[in-house]
Amino acid sequence: MSPRPMRIGLSARLLHTPPAELGFRNKTLQYLEQSIAHWIMGHGALVFMVPTLGFDAEISRRRISVTHYVDALDGLVLQGGADVSPATYGQQPLRPEWAGDPVRDRYEIELLDGFLAKGKPVLGICRGCQLINVAFGGTLFQDIGTQQPDAHVHVDADLYDQHKHEIDFEPGSRLSGLYPDVTTARVNSIHHQAVDRLGSDLVIEARSREDGMVEAIRARGSLFVAGVQWHPEFHFQDSGLLSGEPLLDAFLSAARTATEVQPAPVSLPLATR
Numbered sequence: 001m002s003p004r005p006m007r008i009g010l011s012a013r014l015l016h017t018p019p020a021e022l023g024f025r026n027k028t029l030q031y032l033e034q035s036i037a038h039w040i041m042g043h044g045a046l047v048f049m050v051p052t053l054g055f056d057a058e059i060s061r062r063r064i065s066v067t068h069y070v071d072a073l074d075g076l077v078l079q080g081g082a083d084v085s086p087a088t089y090g091q092q093p094l095r096p097e098w099a100g101d102p103v104r105d106r107y108e109i110e111l112l113d114g115f116l117a118k119g120k121p122v123l124g125i126c127r128g129c130q131l132i133n134v135a136f137g138g139t140l141f142q143d144i145g146t147q148q149p150d151a152h153v154h155v156d157a158d159l160y161d162q163h164k165h166e167i168d169f170e171p172g173s174r175l176s177g178l179y180p181d182v183t184t185a186r187v188n189s190i191h192h193q194a195v196d197r198l199g200s201d202l203v204i205e206a207r208s209r210e211d212g213m214v215e216a217i218r219a220r221g222s223l224f225v226a227g228v229q230w231h232p233e234f235h236f237q238d239s240g241l242l243s244g245e246p247l248l249d250a251f252l253s254a255a256r257t258a259t260e261v262q263p264a265p266v267s268l269p270l271a272t273r
Contacts, residue, residue, distance in 0.1 A: 006045040006255045009073040010037065011111060011128070012052060013081040014104050036079050036125065039233035043248055045255075048073060052107040070114040075121045075224075075255035078108055078128025080231060083193055089139045098142045098193075109135045109268070116266040121224035121254035123247075126191055129227025133217060136199025137269040143192050144213065151211040155192045161234045164241065165189050166209040167216070175205040175216055175226070178246040184209060185242035187230035194229065200269060223266050224254035 012030035022029075030051050037047045050069050085100030086093045088109075093099040108128075112135050115122050124132045130140055141147045144154050156163040166186050169176035179185070195214035198204065205226070206216035219225035232244025 003256070006074045006252050006259075007072065008040050008045045008047055008252075008255065009050045009069060009076045009111070009115075010040070010047050011076070011078045011104075011108050012049050013079065014052065014101060016101075016103070032079060035231075036077065036233040039236070039244065039248065040077065043245075043252055045252055050076075050111060052103070053110075066110050066114045069111070070118050070120065073115075073120070074259055075123070075251060076111060076115045077251075078112070078122065078124040078131055078227075080126035080128065080190070082127065083142075084127060084130050084134055084140060086140075086142055089134045091139065091142070094142050094146065105131065105134070113268050116223070116225065116268065118258075119223055119265045120258045121251055122226075123224075123251045124227030125233070126229055126231055129217060129229050130191075130193055130195065132219075132225065132227040133195045133199045133202060135268050136202050136219070138195060138199030138202065139197040140193050141196045144194055145192065147196075148211070148213070151213055152208070154189045154194065154208075154213065161188045161190055161231060163189050167206045167230075167242075168209050169206050170204055173203070173205040173216075174218055175247075178250055179242070182242070186240060187215070187228075187232075187242050188234055189229070190231060191229055201266075219266060221266060224251060225266065226251070 010032055013032060015029040018024040018029050032049050040047050053066055082104060083098055083100035085102040085105050087102055088105040108131050112122055144151050164186055166184055168184050201220045202217050203220060204214055205218050208215050216228045232247055235241040235244045
C-alpha cells in the first residue's frame with residue numbers, strides 16, 4: 001500500500017478591507033495565492049489553508065484550537081504577503097505604510113509555536129522567513145532602501161517577480177547540501193524588508209551576493225525550520241532560477257519523518273508567546 005499523501009497546512013493571507021467591487025463589505029478575506037498551493041500539490045501533498053483563530057474570531061476557542069490543526073497536519077508553510085508589524089518585534093513603524101499586519105503576526109506565531117512544540121517541520125517563504133526570524137526574537141529592516149541605502153534594490157514594483165539577483169550559499173550550510181553542485185544561484189526578489197538582528201538559535205544559510213543581506217535562515221537542531229526570502233513557487237517559470245524542488249522535497253521528507261519518528265520539539269522565546 002502506498003503511503004498516504006502528506007497533509008500540509010498553509011497560513012492564510014488576510015485582507016482586512018477588501019475593495020468594494022469584490023462585494024465583501026465590512027468583511028475580512030482569508031486567501032492563498034494559487035502558485036504556492038500548486039507547487040506543494042505538484043509534489044503529491046495535500047494543502048489545507050488554516051484560517052485565523054484570533055480571540056476576536058466568531059468561534060469559541062474551546063471548540064477548536066490551533067492544537068487541533070497541528071495534530072491533523074504534517075507540516076506548515078508560512079506564505080508571503082503583508083509586512084510583519086514592527087510592533088511584533090518591539091519597534092514603531094518608521095512610516096504608516098510599514099505598520100504591517102499584527103493580527104496575522106499573532107496568528108502565524110501561534111501556529112509556528114504549535115508546530116514546533118509537536119516537532120513538525122515549518123517552511124517560511126518571504127514574509128514567512130521574516131516571521132520566523134521575529135518569532136525567534138530577531139528584528140527586521142523595516143525598509144531596506146531607507147535603512148540600508150547602500151544595498152541594491154530588492155523589490156521593483158514594475159518587474160515584480162521578474163526582478164532577480166544572485167545569492168551565495170553559506171559554506172557548509174544545510175541549504176548548500178540540498179544543492180551540492182551550486183555555490184551561487186539566481187533567485188527572484190520581491191521584498192522591501194529583511195532580517196536585521198538574527199533571532200536566537202537561528203543560523204544564516206544564504207546571503208545576497210551584491211550586498212550581503214540575509215536571504216535564507218534555519219533553526220539549529222534536527223527539526224526542519226527554514227525560511228527563504230525568495231519565492232521558489234514562482235521559479236518553475238524560469239529555468240535560469242534556482243530550482244525550488246530540492247527545498248520542497250527536503251521539507252516534505254521531514255514531514256514524512258515527523259509522522260514516523262517524533263523529532264525533539266523546539267520552543268520560541270517567551271517574548272513571542
